[in-house]
Amino acid sequence: MHIVVVGGGVVGVTTARELVRRGHQVTVLERHSLAGNETSKGNAAQRSYGVVYPWADPSMVFKALPWLLKTDGPLKMRMPPSLAATRFLLATLRYAWSPGLFGLNKRAMLKLGAYSRERFLALEQEHDLAFDGAHDGLMHLASTPEALDELRKTHELLNEVGVPSHLLSPQEVREVEPGMTGNGPLYGAIRYDTDGTGDCHLFSRALAQVCEELGVNFRYEVEVEALLADHQRVNAVQLRTASGKPERLEADAVVVSAGCWSPELVKPLGLTLPIYPIKGYSITVPLSDPAKAPTATVHDDNFKVVSTRLGNRLRATGFVELADFNRDIPEARIATIRKSVESRYPGCADLDAAETWTGFRPMTPDGPAIIGKGPRDNLYLNTGHGTFGWTLSAGSAAVIAQVIDGEEPAVSLDAFRPGRFAGGL
Ligand SMILES: Cc1cc2nc3c(=O)[nH]c(=O)nc-3n(C[C@H](O)[C@H](O)[C@H](O)COP(=O)(O)OP(=O)(O)OC[C@H]3O[C@@H](n4cnc5c(N)ncnc54)[C@H](O)[C@@H]3O)c2cc1C
Known part of the structure:
Protein backbone atom coordinates (compact mmCIF):
# COMPACT_ATOMS: atom_id res chain seq x y z
CA MET A 1 0.00 0.00 0.00
CA HIS A 2 1.33 3.51 -0.83
CA ILE A 3 0.80 5.68 2.25
CA VAL A 4 1.36 9.42 2.16
CA VAL A 5 2.27 11.07 5.48
CA VAL A 6 1.64 14.81 5.49
CA GLY A 7 4.17 16.51 7.80
CA GLY A 8 7.80 15.70 8.58
CA GLY A 9 7.81 16.70 12.25
CA VAL A 10 8.67 14.13 14.92
CA VAL A 11 5.16 12.66 14.70
CA GLY A 12 5.24 12.26 10.90
CA VAL A 13 8.76 10.78 10.90
CA THR A 14 8.06 8.23 13.66
CA THR A 15 4.83 7.30 11.86
CA ALA A 16 6.72 6.80 8.58
CA ARG A 17 9.20 4.50 10.31
CA GLU A 18 6.46 2.28 11.72
CA LEU A 19 4.73 2.06 8.34
CA VAL A 20 7.84 1.25 6.29
CA ARG A 21 8.83 -1.47 8.77
CA ARG A 22 5.41 -3.03 8.20
CA GLY A 23 6.14 -3.28 4.47
CA HIS A 24 4.25 -0.24 3.20
CA GLN A 25 5.55 2.12 0.55
CA VAL A 26 5.75 5.49 2.30
CA THR A 27 6.09 9.08 1.10
CA VAL A 28 6.52 11.95 3.60
CA LEU A 29 5.58 15.43 2.37
CA GLU A 30 7.14 18.34 4.25
CA ARG A 31 7.21 22.06 3.43
CA HIS A 32 10.51 22.71 5.23
CA SER A 33 13.87 21.60 3.80
CA LEU A 34 14.53 19.41 6.89
CA ALA A 35 12.63 17.04 9.15
CA GLY A 36 11.65 18.25 12.62
CA ASN A 37 12.11 21.88 11.77
CA GLU A 38 8.83 23.34 13.05
CA THR A 39 7.38 22.70 16.54
CA SER A 40 9.69 19.70 16.90
CA LYS A 41 12.74 21.96 16.71
CA GLY A 42 13.43 23.84 19.97
CA ASN A 43 11.07 22.24 22.50
CA ALA A 44 11.88 21.50 26.14
CA ALA A 45 13.42 18.16 25.10
CA GLN A 46 11.63 16.16 27.80
CA ARG A 47 10.37 12.66 27.22
CA SER A 48 8.04 13.04 30.16
CA TYR A 49 6.00 9.83 30.04
CA GLY A 50 5.01 10.08 33.72
CA VAL A 51 4.05 13.75 33.56
CA VAL A 52 1.65 13.84 30.61
CA TYR A 53 -1.63 15.56 31.49
CA PRO A 54 -4.57 17.11 29.62
CA TRP A 55 -4.55 20.82 28.84
CA PRO A 99 -17.09 16.15 35.51
CA GLY A 100 -14.55 13.33 35.53
CA LEU A 101 -13.12 14.10 32.10
CA PHE A 102 -9.71 15.34 33.29
CA GLY A 103 -9.06 12.13 35.25
CA LEU A 104 -10.12 9.87 32.37
CA ASN A 105 -7.99 11.76 29.87
CA LYS A 106 -5.00 11.89 32.21
CA ARG A 107 -5.09 8.11 32.67
CA ALA A 108 -5.41 7.56 28.91
CA MET A 109 -2.41 9.85 28.27
CA LEU A 110 -0.34 8.13 30.98
CA LYS A 111 -1.05 4.75 29.36
CA LEU A 112 0.04 6.05 25.98
CA GLY A 113 3.09 7.59 27.71
CA ALA A 114 4.12 4.25 29.21
CA TYR A 115 3.70 2.55 25.83
CA SER A 116 5.67 5.32 24.13
CA ARG A 117 8.57 4.75 26.53
CA GLU A 118 8.58 1.05 25.59
CA ARG A 119 8.60 1.93 21.91
CA PHE A 120 11.40 4.48 22.33
CA LEU A 121 13.58 1.92 24.11
CA ALA A 122 13.01 -0.60 21.30
CA LEU A 123 13.63 2.02 18.63
CA GLU A 124 16.87 3.20 20.24
CA GLN A 125 18.05 -0.39 20.45
CA GLU A 126 17.35 -0.95 16.77
CA HIS A 127 18.83 2.29 15.41
CA ASP A 128 21.96 4.07 16.56
CA LEU A 129 20.74 7.67 16.59
CA ALA A 130 22.76 10.69 17.76
CA PHE A 131 20.31 13.04 19.50
CA ASP A 132 21.72 13.55 23.02
CA ASP A 195 11.47 9.70 32.26
CA GLY A 196 13.94 10.98 29.74
CA THR A 197 15.31 13.70 27.54
CA GLY A 198 16.61 14.16 24.02
CA ASP A 199 16.88 16.71 21.25
CA CYS A 200 13.69 16.22 19.24
CA HIS A 201 15.06 18.06 16.19
CA LEU A 202 18.23 15.94 16.01
CA PHE A 203 16.15 12.81 16.61
CA SER A 204 13.72 13.68 13.80
CA ARG A 205 16.54 14.33 11.35
CA ALA A 206 18.46 11.20 12.30
CA LEU A 207 15.34 9.02 12.15
CA ALA A 208 14.36 10.55 8.79
CA GLN A 209 17.79 9.47 7.51
CA VAL A 210 17.18 5.92 8.79
CA CYS A 211 13.73 5.93 7.19
CA GLU A 212 15.25 6.94 3.85
CA GLU A 213 17.65 4.00 4.14
CA LEU A 214 14.62 1.78 4.80
CA GLY A 215 12.99 3.09 1.62
CA VAL A 216 10.81 6.03 2.71
CA ASN A 217 10.61 8.78 0.11
CA PHE A 218 10.98 12.18 1.81
CA ARG A 219 9.89 15.07 -0.36
CA TYR A 220 10.95 18.37 1.21
CA GLU A 221 9.92 21.89 0.23
CA VAL A 222 6.54 20.76 -1.00
CA GLU A 223 3.29 22.28 0.21
CA VAL A 224 0.27 20.02 0.49
CA GLU A 225 -2.65 22.11 -0.70
CA ALA A 226 -5.52 19.64 -0.54
CA LEU A 227 -6.55 16.05 0.02
CA LEU A 228 -8.43 14.95 -3.10
CA ALA A 229 -11.31 12.76 -2.00
CA ASP A 230 -14.70 11.41 -3.02
CA HIS A 231 -17.35 10.55 -0.44
CA GLN A 232 -15.58 7.34 0.55
CA ARG A 233 -11.87 7.68 0.03
CA VAL A 234 -8.96 10.04 -0.35
CA ASN A 235 -7.57 9.26 -3.79
CA ALA A 236 -4.61 11.62 -4.00
CA VAL A 237 -2.86 14.62 -2.54
CA GLN A 238 -2.65 17.96 -4.33
CA LEU A 239 0.74 19.52 -3.74
CA ARG A 240 2.89 22.40 -4.96
CA THR A 241 6.64 22.03 -5.42
CA ALA A 242 9.26 24.66 -4.49
CA SER A 243 9.29 25.88 -8.11
CA GLY A 244 5.53 26.49 -7.87
CA LYS A 245 4.58 23.50 -9.99
CA PRO A 246 1.28 21.84 -9.00
CA GLU A 247 1.30 18.04 -8.76
CA ARG A 248 -1.15 15.25 -7.99
CA LEU A 249 0.26 12.36 -5.94
CA GLU A 250 -1.85 9.18 -5.85
CA ALA A 251 -2.22 7.49 -2.46
CA ASP A 252 -3.81 4.33 -1.09
CA ALA A 253 -3.99 5.93 2.34
CA VAL A 254 -3.08 9.28 3.92
CA VAL A 255 -1.91 10.11 7.44
CA VAL A 256 -2.25 13.75 8.48
CA SER A 257 0.57 14.68 10.90
CA ALA A 258 0.73 18.35 10.04
CA GLY A 259 0.71 19.67 13.62
CA CYS A 260 -0.95 23.09 13.96
CA TRP A 261 -1.70 23.12 10.23
CA SER A 262 -3.75 19.90 10.22
CA PRO A 263 -7.21 21.54 10.58
CA GLU A 264 -7.08 23.31 7.22
CA LEU A 265 -6.32 20.02 5.40
CA VAL A 266 -9.25 18.04 6.79
CA LYS A 267 -11.87 20.80 7.05
CA PRO A 268 -12.95 20.48 3.39
CA LEU A 269 -13.68 16.79 4.15
CA GLY A 270 -16.11 17.78 6.91
CA LEU A 271 -13.87 17.26 9.95
CA THR A 272 -13.36 20.20 12.31
CA LEU A 273 -10.23 19.93 14.45
CA PRO A 274 -10.09 22.71 17.06
CA ILE A 275 -6.26 22.71 17.26
CA MET A 363 -3.12 21.98 21.30
CA THR A 364 -6.59 20.49 21.47
CA PRO A 365 -9.02 22.22 23.88
CA ASP A 366 -9.42 19.07 26.00
CA GLY A 367 -5.79 17.94 25.79
CA PRO A 368 -5.40 14.44 24.34
CA ALA A 369 -3.96 14.24 20.84
CA ILE A 370 -6.04 13.23 17.81
CA ILE A 371 -5.17 9.68 16.82
CA GLY A 372 -7.28 7.38 14.66
CA LYS A 373 -9.34 7.08 11.54
CA GLY A 374 -10.61 10.24 9.83
CA PRO A 375 -13.80 10.96 7.88
CA ARG A 376 -12.83 8.76 4.87
CA ASP A 377 -12.09 5.01 4.78
CA ASN A 378 -8.36 5.49 4.11
CA LEU A 379 -7.70 8.75 5.98
CA TYR A 380 -5.89 8.68 9.35
CA LEU A 381 -4.80 11.30 11.85
CA ASN A 382 -1.87 11.46 14.22
CA THR A 383 -1.78 15.09 15.27
CA GLY A 384 -2.76 17.65 17.92
CA HIS A 385 -0.17 16.45 20.44
CA GLY A 386 0.04 19.83 22.24
CA THR A 387 2.61 19.87 25.03
CA PHE A 388 3.68 16.23 24.71
CA GLY A 389 4.25 15.38 21.05
CA TRP A 390 7.92 14.47 21.49
CA THR A 391 7.12 12.25 24.48
CA LEU A 392 4.20 10.48 22.84
CA SER A 393 5.57 10.27 19.29
CA ALA A 394 6.97 6.73 19.45
CA GLY A 395 3.79 5.35 21.02
CA SER A 396 1.31 7.21 18.85
CA ALA A 397 3.20 6.22 15.68
CA ALA A 398 2.97 2.56 16.67
CA VAL A 399 -0.76 2.69 17.44
CA ILE A 400 -1.71 4.56 14.26
CA ALA A 401 0.21 1.95 12.24
CA GLN A 402 -1.73 -0.78 14.07
CA VAL A 403 -5.03 0.96 13.22
CA ILE A 404 -4.03 1.33 9.55
CA ASP A 405 -3.25 -2.38 9.36
CA GLY A 406 -6.61 -3.26 10.92
CA GLU A 407 -5.15 -4.44 14.23
CA GLU A 408 -6.42 -3.74 17.75
CA PRO A 409 -4.28 -0.80 18.99
CA ALA A 410 -1.98 -1.62 21.91
CA VAL A 411 -3.49 1.30 23.88
CA SER A 412 -7.16 2.30 23.94
CA LEU A 413 -7.70 5.27 21.62
CA ASP A 414 -11.10 6.33 23.02
CA ALA A 415 -9.75 9.55 24.55
CA PHE A 416 -7.90 10.37 21.31
CA ARG A 417 -10.67 9.76 18.73
CA PRO A 418 -10.77 12.34 15.92
CA GLY A 419 -14.57 12.61 15.89
CA ARG A 420 -14.91 13.71 19.52
CA PHE A 421 -15.25 17.39 18.61
CA ALA A 422 -18.19 16.78 16.24
CA GLY A 423 -21.12 19.04 16.99
CA GLY A 424 -18.85 22.02 17.61
CA LEU A 425 -18.18 23.91 20.76
C1 LIG B 1 7.99 25.66 23.91
C2 LIG B 1 7.62 24.22 23.67
C3 LIG B 1 8.12 23.24 24.53
C4 LIG B 1 7.76 21.90 24.33
N1 LIG B 1 8.32 20.95 25.12
C5 LIG B 1 8.03 19.64 24.92
C6 LIG B 1 8.64 18.63 25.70
O1 LIG B 1 9.50 18.90 26.51
N2 LIG B 1 8.24 17.35 25.51
C7 LIG B 1 7.29 17.02 24.59
O2 LIG B 1 6.92 15.86 24.51
N3 LIG B 1 6.75 17.95 23.77
C8 LIG B 1 7.09 19.25 23.93
N4 LIG B 1 6.53 20.21 23.14
C9 LIG B 1 5.53 19.81 22.16
C10 LIG B 1 6.16 19.15 20.95
O3 LIG B 1 7.24 19.93 20.49
C11 LIG B 1 5.08 19.01 19.86
O4 LIG B 1 3.94 18.37 20.38
C12 LIG B 1 5.62 18.18 18.70
O5 LIG B 1 6.80 18.75 18.20
C13 LIG B 1 4.58 18.12 17.60
O6 LIG B 1 5.14 17.39 16.55
P1 LIG B 1 4.39 17.29 15.16
O7 LIG B 1 5.20 16.45 14.27
O8 LIG B 1 2.96 16.93 15.41
O9 LIG B 1 4.32 18.81 14.66
P2 LIG B 1 5.45 19.66 13.90
O10 LIG B 1 6.77 19.42 14.48
O11 LIG B 1 4.97 21.06 13.84
O12 LIG B 1 5.43 19.01 12.48
C14 LIG B 1 4.39 19.22 11.55
C15 LIG B 1 5.06 19.38 10.22
O13 LIG B 1 4.07 19.44 9.20
C16 LIG B 1 4.53 20.33 8.20
N5 LIG B 1 3.35 20.78 7.47
C17 LIG B 1 2.24 21.33 7.97
N6 LIG B 1 1.34 21.59 7.00
C18 LIG B 1 1.94 21.21 5.85
C19 LIG B 1 1.52 21.25 4.50
N7 LIG B 1 0.32 21.72 4.13
N8 LIG B 1 2.37 20.80 3.54
C20 LIG B 1 3.61 20.32 3.89
N9 LIG B 1 4.04 20.25 5.17
C21 LIG B 1 3.21 20.70 6.12
C22 LIG B 1 5.20 21.43 9.01
O14 LIG B 1 6.12 22.14 8.22
C23 LIG B 1 5.85 20.66 10.13
O15 LIG B 1 7.20 20.34 9.87
C24 LIG B 1 6.88 21.55 23.29
C25 LIG B 1 6.42 22.54 22.41
C26 LIG B 1 6.80 23.85 22.59
C27 LIG B 1 6.30 24.90 21.62
Missing part, protein backbone atom coordinates in the same frame (compact mmCIF):
# COMPACT_ATOMS: atom_id res chain seq x y z
CA ALA A 56 -8.12 21.29 30.21
CA ASP A 57 -7.14 21.00 33.86
CA PRO A 58 -9.92 22.17 36.24
CA SER A 59 -7.38 23.01 38.95
CA MET A 60 -5.63 25.44 36.58
CA VAL A 61 -8.67 27.57 35.78
CA PHE A 62 -8.39 29.78 38.88
CA LYS A 63 -4.59 29.65 39.06
CA ALA A 64 -4.30 30.94 35.51
CA LEU A 65 -5.79 34.42 36.04
CA PRO A 66 -3.12 35.70 38.48
CA TRP A 67 -0.46 34.24 36.16
CA LEU A 68 -1.78 36.44 33.36
CA LEU A 69 -1.30 39.53 35.49
CA LYS A 70 2.26 38.76 36.69
CA THR A 71 5.16 40.17 34.61
CA ASP A 72 7.13 36.92 34.88
CA GLY A 73 3.95 34.79 34.87
CA PRO A 74 4.00 31.72 32.62
CA LEU A 75 0.68 32.45 30.87
CA LYS A 76 0.46 35.24 28.30
CA MET A 77 -2.32 36.34 25.97
CA ARG A 78 -2.37 38.96 23.24
CA MET A 79 -4.94 41.62 24.14
CA PRO A 80 -7.60 41.80 22.94
CA PRO A 81 -7.64 38.05 22.23
CA SER A 82 -8.49 36.97 18.68
CA LEU A 83 -11.73 35.19 17.90
CA ALA A 84 -9.77 31.92 17.50
CA ALA A 85 -8.13 32.31 20.94
CA THR A 86 -11.44 33.20 22.59
CA ARG A 87 -13.21 30.20 21.09
CA PHE A 88 -10.36 27.93 22.14
CA LEU A 89 -10.43 29.21 25.72
CA LEU A 90 -14.20 28.83 25.97
CA ALA A 91 -13.92 25.26 24.69
CA THR A 92 -11.12 24.63 27.22
CA LEU A 93 -13.36 25.83 30.07
CA ARG A 94 -16.17 23.57 28.92
CA TYR A 95 -13.86 20.53 28.93
CA ALA A 96 -12.23 21.52 32.22
CA TRP A 97 -15.65 21.65 33.87
CA SER A 98 -16.90 18.34 32.38
CA GLY A 133 19.05 11.15 24.27
CA ALA A 134 18.92 9.77 27.82
CA HIS A 135 16.52 8.25 30.34
CA ASP A 136 18.00 9.71 33.53
CA GLY A 137 14.78 10.90 35.19
CA LEU A 138 12.90 14.16 35.39
CA MET A 139 12.37 16.42 38.37
CA HIS A 140 9.61 18.90 39.28
CA LEU A 141 10.65 21.35 41.99
CA ALA A 142 8.32 22.74 44.64
CA SER A 143 9.15 26.35 45.45
CA THR A 144 6.29 26.71 48.00
CA PRO A 145 4.79 24.42 50.66
CA GLU A 146 1.52 24.38 48.66
CA ALA A 147 3.39 23.20 45.56
CA LEU A 148 4.88 20.38 47.62
CA ASP A 149 1.36 19.32 48.71
CA GLU A 150 0.36 19.14 45.03
CA LEU A 151 3.40 16.98 44.28
CA ARG A 152 2.38 14.59 47.09
CA LYS A 153 -1.01 14.12 45.38
CA THR A 154 0.70 13.52 42.04
CA HIS A 155 2.95 10.94 43.69
CA GLU A 156 -0.14 9.05 44.98
CA LEU A 157 -1.78 9.02 41.53
CA LEU A 158 1.44 7.78 39.92
CA ASN A 159 1.67 4.97 42.46
CA GLU A 160 -1.89 4.02 41.58
CA VAL A 161 -1.14 3.81 37.83
CA GLY A 162 2.27 2.16 38.33
CA VAL A 163 4.53 5.01 37.19
CA PRO A 164 7.70 5.02 39.35
CA SER A 165 8.34 8.31 41.19
CA HIS A 166 9.97 9.57 44.42
CA LEU A 167 9.41 12.59 46.64
CA LEU A 168 12.71 14.30 47.49
CA SER A 169 13.72 16.69 50.28
CA PRO A 170 15.67 19.85 49.30
CA GLN A 171 18.88 18.13 50.36
CA GLU A 172 18.10 15.06 48.24
CA VAL A 173 17.33 17.34 45.29
CA ARG A 174 20.81 18.85 45.55
CA GLU A 175 22.36 15.38 45.80
CA VAL A 176 20.66 14.35 42.53
CA GLU A 177 21.38 17.73 40.90
CA PRO A 178 24.65 18.98 42.46
CA GLY A 179 24.82 21.83 39.94
CA MET A 180 21.75 23.41 41.52
CA THR A 181 23.60 25.91 43.70
CA GLY A 182 21.36 28.94 43.14
CA ASN A 183 19.19 30.54 45.81
CA GLY A 184 15.76 29.95 44.18
CA PRO A 185 13.18 28.84 46.79
CA LEU A 186 13.04 25.06 47.28
CA TYR A 187 10.76 22.94 49.51
CA GLY A 188 11.28 19.59 47.78
CA ALA A 189 10.62 17.86 44.47
CA ILE A 190 9.15 14.85 42.77
CA ARG A 191 11.40 12.72 40.63
CA TYR A 192 9.95 10.74 37.75
CA ASP A 193 12.58 8.04 37.79
CA THR A 194 12.12 6.57 34.33
CA TYR A 276 -4.87 26.05 18.49
CA PRO A 277 -1.17 27.11 18.35
CA ILE A 278 -0.03 27.57 21.95
CA LYS A 279 3.19 29.51 21.71
CA GLY A 280 6.32 28.88 23.80
CA TYR A 281 9.94 30.02 23.82
CA SER A 282 13.32 28.43 24.40
CA ILE A 283 16.99 29.25 24.66
CA THR A 284 19.79 26.81 23.83
CA VAL A 285 23.35 27.47 24.87
CA PRO A 286 26.66 25.57 25.07
CA LEU A 287 27.69 24.97 28.70
CA SER A 288 30.75 26.85 29.93
CA ASP A 289 30.82 24.87 33.21
CA PRO A 290 28.94 21.54 32.86
CA ALA A 291 29.31 20.79 36.61
CA LYS A 292 27.09 23.81 37.34
CA ALA A 293 24.29 22.63 35.03
CA PRO A 294 21.41 20.16 35.49
CA THR A 295 22.32 16.54 34.77
CA ALA A 296 18.88 15.71 33.33
CA THR A 297 15.70 17.82 33.15
CA VAL A 298 14.29 19.99 35.91
CA HIS A 299 10.99 21.89 35.98
CA ASP A 300 11.29 25.03 38.10
CA ASP A 301 7.76 25.78 39.31
CA ASN A 302 8.82 29.23 40.50
CA PHE A 303 8.99 30.51 36.89
CA LYS A 304 7.43 27.46 35.21
CA VAL A 305 10.65 27.09 33.22
CA VAL A 306 12.17 23.74 32.26
CA SER A 307 15.97 23.39 32.11
CA THR A 308 17.24 20.35 30.25
CA ARG A 309 20.73 19.00 29.75
CA LEU A 310 21.43 17.98 26.16
CA GLY A 311 24.99 16.68 26.01
CA ASN A 312 27.17 19.76 26.38
CA ARG A 313 24.27 22.16 25.94
CA LEU A 314 21.49 23.56 28.11
CA ARG A 315 17.97 24.07 26.74
CA ALA A 316 15.62 26.17 28.86
CA THR A 317 12.00 26.60 27.88
CA GLY A 318 8.96 28.44 29.10
CA PHE A 319 5.62 30.20 28.53
CA VAL A 320 2.19 29.29 27.37
CA GLU A 321 1.00 32.11 25.15
CA LEU A 322 -2.13 32.65 23.12
CA ALA A 323 -1.10 34.95 20.27
CA ASP A 324 -2.20 32.95 17.21
CA PHE A 325 0.64 32.34 14.70
CA ASN A 326 2.80 35.31 15.77
CA ARG A 327 6.51 34.40 15.59
CA ASP A 328 7.94 37.42 17.46
CA ILE A 329 10.37 36.68 20.32
CA PRO A 330 10.02 39.52 22.88
CA GLU A 331 13.15 40.11 24.98
CA ALA A 332 11.00 40.06 28.15
CA ARG A 333 10.15 36.37 27.65
CA ILE A 334 13.78 35.41 27.12
CA ALA A 335 14.79 37.49 30.17
CA THR A 336 12.38 35.48 32.36
CA ILE A 337 13.82 32.19 31.10
CA ARG A 338 17.33 33.46 31.81
CA LYS A 339 16.26 34.58 35.30
CA SER A 340 15.01 31.07 36.10
CA VAL A 341 18.24 29.43 34.94
CA GLU A 342 20.38 31.94 36.88
CA SER A 343 18.34 31.36 40.06
CA ARG A 344 19.10 27.61 39.94
CA TYR A 345 22.33 27.10 37.96
CA PRO A 346 24.45 30.27 38.28
CA GLY A 347 27.56 30.29 36.11
CA CYS A 348 26.68 27.24 34.00
CA ALA A 349 26.68 29.13 30.68
CA ASP A 350 26.85 32.52 29.03
CA LEU A 351 23.10 32.94 28.74
CA ASP A 352 23.41 36.17 26.75
CA ALA A 353 24.93 34.11 23.93
CA ALA A 354 22.00 31.68 23.78
CA GLU A 355 20.15 30.85 20.59
CA THR A 356 16.48 31.82 20.94
CA TRP A 357 13.49 30.04 19.46
CA THR A 358 9.70 30.13 19.44
CA GLY A 359 7.24 27.43 18.41
CA PHE A 360 3.57 26.49 18.57
CA ARG A 361 2.19 23.53 20.52
CA PRO A 362 -0.62 21.97 18.43
